[in-house]
Amino acid sequence: MMKWIGILVVSGITFFSSCTHPYEEEVGNTWNVNMSLSFIDPEFWPEGQLLHIGLFEDDDTRNPVAHINLNQPANSSVNASIYEVAEGSYNAQLYLTENGIYKVKVLDLGTYDVYDNINESIENIQLITYDRVQRQVFNNxxxxxxxxxxxxxxxxxxxxxxxxEHLVNVAAFMQPNMVLVYPNGADYSYLLKVLQKEIDFNHPASSSATEADRQLVMDWIEQGALNN
Ligand code: HEC
Incomplete structure (x- = not known):
């Protein structure tokens, strides 16, 4: 009788130790990051630029660990999955590239500890904010x-x-009968005339703004030139 109990105990130990063994091999797992985004005014989807979701390990925006291109949705919502992301902690960002080069962050999507599949939903994303206009255009x-x-x-x-405060509802120095930015009135905004070179002085560097930049400024003004 004792002999049989002994065999049971020994086989029980073997059973448990073989269960714990594969656990060690889980290091190096990959997971999927699934995001569903909904946009306010998807008609302001950037022209001439690509919108991406990227996962970054730090602030080095040139090197996303993983990223995916987003295509303009037919309605306001888009679903995107980044597959086989290595375990780790990442900052997720909605950002633009132009001609394959990182251009500007549109939105921080938060920090994610990827130790399992992630399913995230982010609502009411503004594609155009003053913050983005500043970083994309005026910083240049x-x-x-x-x-x-x-x-x-x-x-x-x-x-x-x-x-x-230097732009919105402020009279232009070069053309005092116009304001630089007239909210909801791109046609009356002197800033846009400068960017479009419809002016009678020689602006040295208006060419540093690309067509997509001009479009962004125009859309921002037409949306009310909010300070957001
Ligand atoms: C290389 C220098 C330089 C750069 C870069 C530059 N500007 Fe200017 N800008 C000027 C100068 C100089 C004037 C005034 C022209 C004059 O006095 O004849 C001016 C005038 C303007 C005016 C008219 C302001 C008013 O009140 O009448 C606007 C608007 C303007 N710039 C916008 C911009 C924007 C937007 C950018 C970036 C995309 C930019 N500028 C980049 C030199 C520059």
Whole structure:
């Protein structure tokens, strides 16, 4: 009788140890990150640029660990899955590229600890915000419009903390009967005339704004030039 109990105990130990063994091999697993996004005004989907979801290990925006291109949805919602993401902690970002080069972050989607499949839903994404206009367009202008060294061209300060109050409902220096940004009125906004070169002075670097940048500024003005 004792002999049989002994065999049972021994086979029980063998059974448990063979259960724990495969656990060690789970290191290096990959998981899927599934996101469902819904956009406010999907008609403002960027032209001439690509929108992506990317997972980043740090702030180095040039090297997403994984990313996926988003195509403009027929309605306001889009589902996207990034497959086989290595375990880890990532910052997710909605961002734009132009000609294959990282252009600007549209939205932080949050930090994700990927140790299992992720299913996330993010509602009411604004494709156009003032924050994005600043980073995508005006940050390229501060060499002349706001650099600490020297004069600020035409008195127009386009640095992050100053641009809004220098633009919205402010009379233009070069054309005092027009305002620089007239909310909801792109046709009456002198800023857009400068970007479109419909002006009678020689603006040195308006060409630094691409067609997509001009479109973004126009859409932002037509949406009410909000400070968001
Ligand atoms: C290389 C320097 C330089 C850069 C870069 C530059 N500007 Fe200018 N900008 C000027 C100068 C100089 C004037 C004034 C022209 C004059 O005095 O004849 C001016 C005038 C303007 C005006 C007219 C302001 C007013 O109140 O009449 C606007 C609007 C403007 N710039 C927007 C921009 C934007 C937007 C960018 C970036 C996309 C930009 N500029 C980049 C030099 C620059």
């Amino acid at each position: 202008c501060v060499v002349c419009h706001g650099s600490s060294a020297g004069d600020i061209a035409a008195g127009l300060n386009l640095t992050p903390d100053n641009s809004y």
